[in-house]
Amino acid sequence: MAASSTRRATPESPGAKRSRLRLIVVQALVLALFGTLLARLWYVQVLDGELYQAKAASQSVRDIVVQPQRGLIVDAQGRPLVANRTAWVVAVDRSVLGQMDDAAADVLLDRVATAVGLERPALDGALLDCGDAGSVEGTCWNGSPYQPVPIAVDVDREVALAIREQPEDYPAVVVDEQTVRDYPAPYGVNAAHLLGYLSPITESELDAAEDADDASVNGASVVGRAGIEQEYDAWLRGMPGYRRVAVDSMGQVIGDDSEIEATPGDTLVTSIDAQVQSVVEQQLASTIETARNTRDTVTGRNYVADSGAVVVMEADTGRIVAMASQPTYDPGVWTGGISQTDLDRLYSEEAGTPLLSRATQGQFAPGSTWKPFMTAGALENGYTTDSRLDCSSSLRVGNRDFKNYESGAYGSIGFAKALEVSCNTFFYRIGYDFWATYGSDVEDVDAFDPLVDEAKEWGFGTATGVDLPGEASGRIADRAWKREYYEAQKDFYCGLAEEDGNDFQHRFAREFCVEGYAYRAGDAVNFSIGQGDTIVTPLQLADAYAALANGGTLYEPRVAKAVVSPDGELVREIAPEVKATVDVPSDVVDYIDGALQGVTREGTMAWRMGGFPLDDVVVRSKTGSAEVYGKQSTSWVASYSDDYVVVMMVSQGGTGSGTSGPAVRAIWESLYGVEGDTVVPTAAAIPGVVAGEELPTFTPDGSILPPARDPQEGS
Known part of the structure; x- marks a missing residue:
């Protein structure tokens, strides 16, 4: 009989079952993580790939400002009063300098300072960012940290080329040509107060420009500080361009990326000949x-x-x-920047x-040039062209004799003769007459004064409104001004009056303390001939x-x-303005x-x-x-x-x-x-004697044709 046998399965133990389940869970988690990672990679590289590529590029690209060429300033016939020329500029690239050890950097800066003729502290100050500890506005760097910092402008060509040709001795040093202001001086003119000058933009000015979204200035800009350079700065400055450069992880420039060209400033045509x-x-x-x-x-x-x-x-x-x-x-x-010695001289009272x-x-004080306007005031307030007054050698007012200066005694004369010989006593009498008639109460600030009113009618005491910055307003020394001056000064003079002393200063202080507000006859007669405290420009x-x-x-x-654009098109005509x-x-x-x-x-x-x-x-x-x-x-x-x-x-x-x-x-x-x-x-200096409203002839490229007849030609 054949024998057969059957193997019975061994039941799985509970521990083995749990281990197998854990393995399955781990495998599932790993597969899920890989799936999430693959999905994220697909999202980043495929769906949003362009966005992240742009962000990565932006981290390796920097903008460097390209300063515009400033507009010309020309006279009425097109002769340049202010132009531009190229100048050698030596700058230090701080990103490269930062890669050097301190000792090497120090040796380099000493070498550069010596080459360009700078004191080392001045060079160090120029390399500081404005706002850093120790920075001085006007000499510190306001521009991009990725841009080489100019430390010397208008350097001699030989010096510039010597630095450029020895790069191994001058690492981090950049030598380039830039445009700077030039003064052609036709006929040898100076015109400094008319033209003005430029200096670096300040931190507060830069902040204000940024608040106003004004892109025409940047941290490396120079701006007008006086004259028409300041008044028409917005037209002259142009619009900066930008050069995009690639940089490595250390910030060092490794190549150009793209460039937006700068727009030159407009040309300013003046009425100056x-x-x-x-x-x-x-x-x-x-x-x-x-x-x-x-x-x-x-x-x-x-x-x-x-x-x-x-x-x-x-x-x-x-x-x-x-x-x-x-x-x-x-x-x-x-x-290229002014030296402290030159700056001190420009502000020096001694100079x-x-x-x-x-x-x-x-x-x-205008003196007798004031008299025509006093004549107008008198003829409008009771006097006539037939009026006659004594042109004596002097006139006593109070305890003082007021004398003629440019003329002697002419007897009884009219206004025309008084102007012709510049007779002071004639006008003294008019000033005294109006004071006695309307203003003998010295405390009456509001007393009518025909001569004061007339002076104001002709624009005295207020600025003319000329298109130049910083104009003074002059001063009409009337009753109101004298009262205001007294209130402002009385504490000082009353304090001085209490001191011992009998010199002029102390005697004047005692008198001023008691009645410095009083508008007396002497003030009125002085006013009538442009003397005293009245001043004009x-x-x-x-x-x-x-x-x-x-x-x-x-x-x-x-x-x-x-104002004419760089391509010769009229941008703005500046017409005469009637003030009054x-x-x-x-x-x-x-x-x-x-x-x-x-x-x-x-x-x-x-x-x-x-x-x-x-x-x-x-x-x-x-x-x-x-x-x-x-x-x-x-x-x-x-x-x-x-x-x-x-x-x-x-x-x-x-x-x-x-x-x-x-x-x-x-x-x-x-x-x-x-x-x-x-x-x-x-x-005649000006063809046709008067220039008229015609402008110089500009060609399509913005250049200016010479005047039709220039007396300087052939000289």
Whole structure:
């Protein structure tokens, strides 16, 4: 019988069963994790691949600012007053410098400082980011941290090339050419106070630009600081470009990526004529030099002639044709950064504060140039052209004798003769009469004063509105001003009055403490001849005389004429702006006009105008010699024709016609082409005598064609 057997399955133990389940769970988890990872990789690389690729690229690409070429500034005939030129710039790449050990970096910086002529502390300061400890605004770096930091601009070509040709000795040093401001100086003009200068943007200015979403400036920008460079900075600065560069993980540039080109700034066409500006500057400088070598018979020493100004303005538009101020400075001194020595000089009182424009910011007693406006006030308030007053040698007011300065005694005369001979006592009597009639109550701040009201009518006491920054407003020393001044100063003077002492200062302090607010007869008579505390700027005076010339229209003077794009298209025309119309009867203006012709022909200016063709070129004049306590007199000549106003002032320079007369005549000769006693129209500085509204001719590439007739050609 065959035998068979059956094997029975062994039951699975509970522990083995649990182990098998755990393995299955782990396998499932691993598969799930791999699935999640694969899904995420697909999401990142396929679905959002472009987004993450862009983000990765942005971490290795940096923007470097490409500064735009600043716009030109040209005169009315297209001659460049401010242009651009290329200059060698030495910069330090701080990202490369940071890879060097401290000792090597220190040796390198010493070597660079020596090569470019910098003190080491100055170089270190230039490499600091603005806002870092020890940084100084104006010298620290405001720009991109990925951009080489300029440490020397306008470096000599030999020095720049020597550094460039020795890269092994100058790692981290970049030498390149950039554009900087240049001053071609046609006819040798300076025009520093008109043109202004540039300096690096400040942190606060950069913050303000960012708040305003102004992309035209950046941390490495330079901006206008004075003159028309500041006033029209937004037009001149252009728009920066950007060069994108690839950098490695350490921030070092490894290649270019792309570039957005910078947009050059617009060209500013001014109403300045370079030839007239040259004549004006030369005449002012030579007049001051002559005055300093001339004996002052009053003080017994030479005239100090510490400053001066000339303004030439179109009478019918208010456009500035020339404007000069002394002392002056070289505008090119700011190019590439100014030294502390030069900066100290520009602000130095000992050097005459050259940065101060005497034409728009200097304030001086106007002296007898004030009298035409006082004549208008008198003729509108009771006096007539037939009125006669005594031109005595002096007039006693209170306990003081007020004397004539430029004239002697002429007896009983009218307004025309009083202007012609510049009789002070004639106008003293008018000032005293109005004071006695309306304002003898010295405490009445609101008393009517016809002469004060008239001065305000002609724009005195307020800024003219010229398109130049920092203009002074002058001052009308009326009752309100005297009260305000007293309230501001009384504590000081009353304290001084309590001290022992019998010198002038202490005696004045005691008097001022008691009644310094009082507007007395002496104040009124001084006001009538432009003396005392009333002050004007030469530009204010020129603006008022322009209103006399054109029949009563006060303009806001303008230096700029038009803005033209880099491709030669007119962007903006800057038209003359009327500030106000003087409410003076035309017959009064005509009478004053005739009287001022008499000043030129027979009066105080006549001896300086002998032989001048006054029948062909009618010039009206008023001279002035303003007395200032403790100083020599200020020389003034204010004059005008049908076309122009010419005003000249020399502080501590002597009499009006004696000091300024020859220069004013020379300027008139230049304007009209006067040779001897003949007018030669083709010799006039400006073709056609007056420039008119025409602009220079611009070609499609933005270049400027030369004037149709330039007197400088062939010289």
